[in-house]
Amino acid sequence: MLDTVLKGKQGYWGWLIFLLAIMGAGLGCYLYQFQEGLRVTGMSRDVSWGFYIAQFTYLVGVAASGVMVVLPYYLHDYKAFGRITILGEFLAIAAVTMCILFIFVDLGNPVRIMNVLMYPTPNSILFWDMIVLNGYLLLNLFIGWNVLSAERKGIHYQSWVKVLIYISIPWAFSIHTVTAFLYAGLPGRHYWLTAILAARFLASAFCSGPALLLLLCLIVRKVTKFDPGKEQIRTLGGIITYAMLLNVFFFILELFTAFYSQIPGHMHTFEFLFSGLEGHGRLAPWMWTAGGFAFVAVLLLVIPATRRKEDTLAIACAAVIISTWIDKGMGLVIGGFTPNPFERVTEYWPTTPEIIITLGVWATGFFILTVLYKMAVSVKEEVGA
C-alpha cells in the first residue's frame, strides 16, 4: 500500500516539504539541547516538567480518543463509523508517536532510554506507561494496516485481527488512565492528587480527540474525493458534546472541592492559574482564554442548530481543541508544580528552542498523519471508483 504514498499532487508534496522544514528546524534545536542539556529550556528545579510533558499528556488523550469511533462500530455495530475507523486508528498512530517523541526530548539522558527495559521496574508508573503506549502503537499499526489492505483487496480481514480490535478498545482507556496515574499518585502535589484525574483525562480526551478527527474529516472531504460522510460527522458532534460537557462538569467538581472545603493547598493552584499567586500570574490570561473557549464550545455544541451546521460545528471543535490544550497541557503540568513544596512560586515559560523542538515533534506527527491518511484515502478512492 506504500505505493499510494508516493503518488500525489503538488499540494501533497508541498505540505510534506513544509513539514520537513519544520522537522529540520526542530532537529537542529534538539541537537543544540542535546549538547547543552535541558538548561536551554525554561524548566527549573521547581517546575521540572514543562511544555514537552504538557504536549505528551495532551496527545495521549488524542491517541486514546481513536476508540470513540472504533467502539461504536465494533461493539454497537454502528455501521456508519466503518467508513472512518481507519482515520481514527491512523490519528492514534501519529499521536502515540508524538507522545513517545515528547518523552524522548524531555529526557536528560536520552542515550540511556533503554535502561527502562534493562532494569524493568513494575512499581514505576512510567514503566507501565511505556508498555501501554508502545502496545497501543503496535495494536493500531497491525489493525489499521490489515483492515485497510483487506479493504483494498476486496476481502474481509482475517479473524485474528478482530481479536486485536477487541483488545485495543480497553487498551485505549488504559493509556490515558495510566498517564493520569503518573500524576495522581504523587504525595504533596495537591492539584494532581485527585481521584477524578483519570476520569477528567478521559473526558477531555474524548472531546478533544474526536474534535481533531472531525476537523480532519472536513479537510479530507475538501482535498480528496473521499467523503467521510454527513452522518459520521453528525455523530462525532454528539460524542464531542457529551464528552465536553463531562469535561467541564469534572472541572467544576474540582473547583467545588477546593473552594468549599477551603483547604489552602487545594485552592492555591487554582488561584495561581486564574488570578496569579504572590505576584506571578503569567498563566492567568491563558487560563481565562481556555475558559472562554470552553464556554463558546459548550454553547455551540449544546444548541442543536449550531451543532448540526457543519461550519459552526467546526468552530466549536476548534474551540474545544484550544480550550483543552491549554487546560490539560500548560495548566495541568505547570499548575501541578505551583506553588512548589516550600509554597513559593517559580514561574515557567517555554524558551524559543523549546518551542521549536515542540513544533518539530508536532510536524513529525503531522507528517506521519499525512502519509497514513494519504494511504487510507487512496485506498478508499480506489475502492469507491
Added chain:
Amino acid sequence: MGIDRRAFLKIAGLSTMLGLGGKAALDVFAPGEVEASTKGVPLTAGKRWAMGIDVRLLDDKVISEATAACHRHHNVPDLASAKEEIKWIWEEDYEHSFPGHQHEYVGDDIKHAKFLLLCNHCSNPPCCRVCPTKATWQRPDGIVMMDPHRCIGCRFCMAACPFGARSFNWGDPRRVTRIPELIAKNPGFPFNKDYPTRSKGVVEKCTFCVDLLEKGEQPLCVTAANKIKKGSFTFGDLSDAESSIRVLLRKRYSLRRKSELGTNPNVFYLI
C-alpha cells in the same frame, strides 16, 4: 576495616605487574580484606539512620559551615542561577519549611528561626517508588541512594518528592571549570578529588554521607555543625533504643516536615 577502591586498584595494578591475578593477589597482599569488605555491604546493615537538628542552636555560622562542608565534599557547584540551582542541604525559614504551620501570632524566635533542609531519607520514599530504572533506591539501613550512572533524567523523582530535596543537572556541572564567571565562584572545582562530579542530565541529592558512615564516621554536616555548636546536630541509629538520637527524641519535642503525607521522614527538627 574494609578495603577501599583506591587500595584495591593499587594492589590489583601492582600484582598484575608481578604476574599475579585476581583474588589470589589480594590474598597475598591483604589476606582476609576482600571477605571483610564484601560481607558487610552495606557496612551499616541493621541500622536505621536518622538525623536530629536542634533549631535553637542553628545560627548563620553553623548553617554556612554545615552547608559548605557538604557541598565542598560532594563537589556541588555554585551555578549562579536560581533556575539551575543544585543543593544538597540549604537554609530555609520556618514558614516555608513547614508550610501551613505558620500563624500570625507565632513568636519571633520561631518566625525568624532558620532551618536547614535536606533529603529526609524517608522510610516510605515516593521517589524510589516512581523511578523507572531503579536509579534511586532505599538501602536496608534506610538511606535513599541515587545512582547517577543509571539515571535517565526523566525527573519523575523530582515530581514525587514532596520536600524539594532533589536537584537536576540541567547543564554540565563541570562547566564551572570553563566559564570565567563560574570559575571565580568555584575556585579549585572539583573541590574534592576523591568524590566524583556529575554529568549533565542526571538527578542528585544528599546521601547521608554513606561513604563516611561506612568508615564509621558521621555525615559532614553533622561534624561541621557540632564543631561550632555542640549538640546542634545528632545523628544515629533509630533501631537502637539507647542511641543518642533515640534518647534525644524521647527527651525533646520534635517536628518532621509534612509527616501527614506518610513518607515517614527521618530528619527530625527539635523545637
